[in-house]
Amino acid sequence: xxxxxxKRILYAIPILIGVNLITFMLFFMVNTPDDMARAxxxxxxxxxAMIAAWKAEKGYDKPLFYNTxxxxxxxxxxxxxVNESLKLFMFDFGLSDANRNIAEDIKARMGPxxxxxxxxxxxxxxxxxxxxxxxxxxxxxxxxxxxxxVAVMIMSVSGLFYIxxxxxxxxxxxxxxxxxxxxxxxxxxxxxxxxxxxxxxxGLGSGVRWYRSIFLEQINQDYVRTARAKGLSEIAVLxxxxxxxxxxxxxxxxxxxxxxxxxxSLIMESFFGIPGLGSYTIDAINAQDFAIVKAMVxxxxxxxxxxxxxxxxxxxxxxxxxxx
Amino acid sequence: xxLFFLWTDILVWxxxxxxxxxxxxxxxxxxxxxxxxxxxxxxxxxxxxxVLMFYLAFALLDSVHFKINKPNGGAPIVSLLDMAMAxxxxxxxxxxxxxxxxxxxxxxxxxxxxxxSTQRYLPLKYVQKGxxxxxxxxxxxxxxxxxxxxIGLHLLWRSKxxxxxxxxxxxxxxxxxxxxxxxxxxxLMTVLLAWLYVMSFSYHVLGTDKVGGDVFYAALxxxxxxxxxGTLTTLVTLPLAIFLGVSAGYFRGWVDDLIQYLYTTLSSxxxxxxxxxxxxxxxxxxxxxxxxxxxxxxxxxxxxxFLIVILGVTSWTGLCRxxxxxxxxxxxxxxxxxxxxxxxxxxxxxxxxIVPNLTHIILISIVLDFSGLVLAEAVLSYVGxxxxxxxxxxxxxxxxxxxxxxxxxxxxxxxxxxxxxxFILVLAANLFSDRVQQVLDPRNAQ
Numbered sequence: 001x002x003x004x005x006x007k008r009i010l011y012a013i014p015i016l017i018g019v020n021l022i023t024f025m026l027f028f029m030v031n032t033p034d035d036m037a038r039a040x041x042x043x044x045x046x047x048x049a050m051i052a053a054w055k056a057e058k059g060y061d062k063p064l065f066y067n068t069x070x071x072x073x074x075x076x077x078x079x080x081x082v083n084e085s086l087k088l089f090m091f092d093f094g095l096s097d098a099n100r101n102i103a104e105d106i107k108a109r110m111g112p113x114x115x116x117x118x119x120x121x122x123x124x125x126x127x128x129x130x131x132x133x134x135x136x137x138x139x140x141x142x143x144x145x146x147x148x149x150v151a152v153m154i155m156s157v158s159g160l161f162y163i164x165x166x167x168x169x170x171x172x173x174x175x176x177x178x179x180x181x182x183x184x185x186x187x188x189x190x191x192x193x194x195x196x197x198x199x200x201x202x203g204l205g206s207g208v209r210w211y212r213s214i215f216l217e218q219i220n221q222d223y224v225r226t227a228r229a230k231g232l233s234e235i236a237v238l239x240x241x242x243x244x245x246x247x248x249x250x251x252x253x254x255x256x257x258x259x260x261x262x263x264x265s266l267i268m269e270s271f272f273g274i275p276g277l278g279s280y281t282i283d284a285i286n287a288q289d290f291a292i293v294k295a296m297v298x299x300x301x302x303x304x305x306x307x308x309x310x311x312x313x314x315x316x317x318x319x320x321x322x323x324x
Numbered sequence: 325x326x327l328f329f330l331w332t333d334i335l336v337w338x339x340x341x342x343x344x345x346x347x348x349x350x351x352x353x354x355x356x357x358x359x360x361x362x363x364x365x366x367x368x369x370x371x372x373x374x375v376l377m378f379y380l381a382f383a384l385l386d387s388v389h390f391k392i393n394k395p396n397g398g399a400p401i402v403s404l405l406d407m408a409m410a411x412x413x414x415x416x417x418x419x420x421x422x423x424x425x426x427x428x429x430x431x432x433x434x435x436x437x438x439x440x441s442t443q444r445y446l447p448l449k450y451v452q453k454g455x456x457x458x459x460x461x462x463x464x465x466x467x468x469x470x471x472x473x474x475i476g477l478h479l480l481w482r483s484k485x486x487x488x489x490x491x492x493x494x495x496x497x498x499x500x501x502x503x504x505x506x507x508x509x510x511x512l513m514t515v516l517l518a519w520l521y522v523m524s525f526s527y528h529v530l531g532t533d534k535v536g537g538d539v540f541y542a543a544l545x546x547x548x549x550x551x552x553x554g555t556l557t558t559l560v561t562l563p564l565a566i567f568l569g570v571s572a573g574y575f576r577g578w579v580d581d582l583i584q585y586l587y588t589t590l591s592s593x594x595x596x597x598x599x600x601x602x603x604x605x606x607x608x609x610x611x612x613x614x615x616x617x618x619x620x621x622x623x624x625x626x627x628x629x630f631l632i633v634i635l636g637v638t639s640w641t642g643l644c645r646x647x648x649x650x651x652x653x654x655x656x657x658x659x660x661x662x663x664x665x666x667x668x669x670x671x672x673x674x675x676x677x678i679v680p681n682l683t684h685i686i687l688i689s690i691v692l693d694f695s696g697l698v699l700a701e702a703v704l705s706y707v708g709x710x711x712x713x714x715x716x717x718x719x720x721x722x723x724x725x726x727x728x729x730x731x732x733x734x735x736x737x738x739x740x741x742x743x744x745x746x747f748i749l750v751l752a753a754n755l756f757s758d759r760v761q762q763v764l765d766p767r768n769a770q
Contacts, residue, residue, distance in 0.1 A: 038611075156695070164739065260594070281600075
């Protein structure tokens with residue numbers, strides 16, 4: 001088990017190097033640091049001296065991959081790629097273009113992101129699975145059919161509308177919850193309520209449909225027929241046989257996103273003014289702060305790969321057929 | 325007046341050509357012909373297809389551009405849709421007004437001849453009062469007339485001589501395909517559009533926005549953006565996914581390792597961030613090359629093109645993975661071995677024996693991705709990495725309308741318009757893709 005995990009982590013390294021290479025190419029080769037300097041300083045009155053100063057200040061004045069002026073090992077290490085990208089592996093994100101410590105910012109903003117993302121994830125999981133089981137129990141009935149139509153309708157509305165409608169109804173008209181803002185601890189519950197409810201509702205359509213199709217696939221299997229034949233009630237069949245067997249495909253889809261919950265939700269956080277990583281990313285995109293976007297891309301990829309490893313591990317825990 | 329092709333226009337018409345030849349090739353085979361008849365046998369699928377057809381028609385109408393050389397030097401680029409809607413495009417009001425309103429939405433201070441200032445609701449400039457009933461009648465009648473003529477022509481074409489017999493079977497719903505539903509939806513849509521169109525000469529049917537622009541016009545113009553992002557992205561995705569997926573599955577070995585490494589790496593980057601990074605870089609690139617475009621419309625078009633390419637390059641991985649798995653399975657089958665034994669070349673085997681057996685996966689993924697891409701445009705525009713802010717798109721409309729909801733009283737119509745236009749398109753696409761998946765997915769075959 002341990003050996004497998006170590007192997008998987010080693011496997012992740014080339015992928016992360018690839019991620020770095022892609023972001024590096026996007027940020028430094030499609031546009032040279034000179035272009036970025038011009039964009040940051042404003043296009044009008046830039047002199048070569050100003051550009052050079054900006055590049056020196058940001059450390060962007062080194063060659064891309066190979067430094068001919070340095071000696072020995074420094075030929076490779078004293079370059080932009082090593083300086084800007086490989087140090088991310090040490091989770092050293094450096095300073096943002098506004099000269100703030102990115103690692104500190106990320107640490108401080110993880111909490112609020114999780115305060116929204118984790119409850120949304122858990123409540124959505126339970127609601128979706130219970131509703132899907134209910135529909136499978138009544139499969140083919142009017143309830144099932146109409147629920148499926150409603151599910152397609154829920155899926156067809158852009159998430160932005162749910163947020164705007166929720167804010168207008170619950171905050172502006174009925175004054176149940178504040179329209180936006182955040183506080184840590186229990187005082188923050190009133191701020192979290194609406195985003196979580198909207199998040200759960202917006203995902204209801206696709207979620208219920210997906211779980212329902214998983215359970216329906218199981219319900220036609222031979223072992224279910226056997227269970228019915230030995231006289232089990234339909235509810236017992238569902239909970240004792242269909243649900244545990246359906247857990248395996250569910251694990252593949254669900255475990256992989258758990259680590260990414262740290263990244264928060266982009267639109268939810270910016271609409272509700274929650275100081276999490278999602279709104280951090282949006283602010284960075286709007287301010288064209290490349291350092292932060294780069295750090296978030298790297299962090300997101302790491303969390304995704306962690307999710308993949310966790311998926312494999314969870315398989316060995318839940319499926320006795322799989323051994324590592 | 326000369327015909328003018330924007331970059332995306334060229335791509336759209338290429339896509340139309342590809343789609344027409346593709347469906348012609350598909351329908352030559354009786355098996356897939358039967359499958360498509362199966363798909364359209366569902367009334368819901370037929371109705372959705374008609375709705376999608378209307379959206380497509382608007383997108384295509386908006387993809388034929390003309391450069392009008394004005395004597396005073398300006399050379400605006402307008403599309404056929406702009407020409408049809410010229411009465412709304414060129415006459416904008418001062419500020420907000422509600423749908424079918426005759427006066428502005430907010431009071432303005434007016435100083436009369438005596439020097440006294442009062443607060444009044446100013447009348448709108450381009451609204452003709454009292455036209456409600458007569459214009460409605462005119463619009464509905466015109467819609468009916470167009471629908472009846474077109475449906476009549478279609479009936480005549482399908483009847484193969486016996487028109488009254490055909491009319492009877494269609495009316496009783498005894499045709500193989502649910503033509504009755506199709507004609508019903510068609511009539512409904514035509515009448516509705518004709519009514520809105522005729523009314524738009526006398527009123528602002530969906531109100532006006534902050535600077536007095538007509539919301540109905542904006543929503544219609546947004547159709548092109550939405551449909552283009554939903555369809556053209558596939559044009560970028562498909563060649564990449566098919567070529568890489570089939571190569572990985574067929575050659576295996578190091579080719580497979582390399583391609584797998586490529587898509588694992590790409591898919592491990594969070595999608596929105598990768599798109600954001602790409603769009604940010606594109607912005608810097610376009611800021612540094614102002615010589616690439618001559619006018620605002622060309623700039624926003626170029627930006628749309630880049631966005632589509634970025635979306636395509638970041639979204640081929642899922643399809644590629646599926647195609648690779650399926651190719652692995654097919655490549656072991658007897659008919660491929662036989663082809664190899666006959667000395668058919670590798671590329672020919674891939675093109676003639678493997679790809680045709682992958683069409684169902686490709687088709688399902690095209691229709692499945694469409695609605696997701698239309699929805700993604702709205703989110704991306706909100707995040708600030710979508711289409712150009714000057715371009716008409718539902719995302720931009722929502723983005724502007726968001727702040728209007730905070731006004732007292734609320735300005736709801738921009739949001740309402742983008743909601744309705746998007747909802748109908750995405751719902752139709754979702755319903756249609758459900759049916760396509762149900763019929764084409766071999767796992768559902770009995």
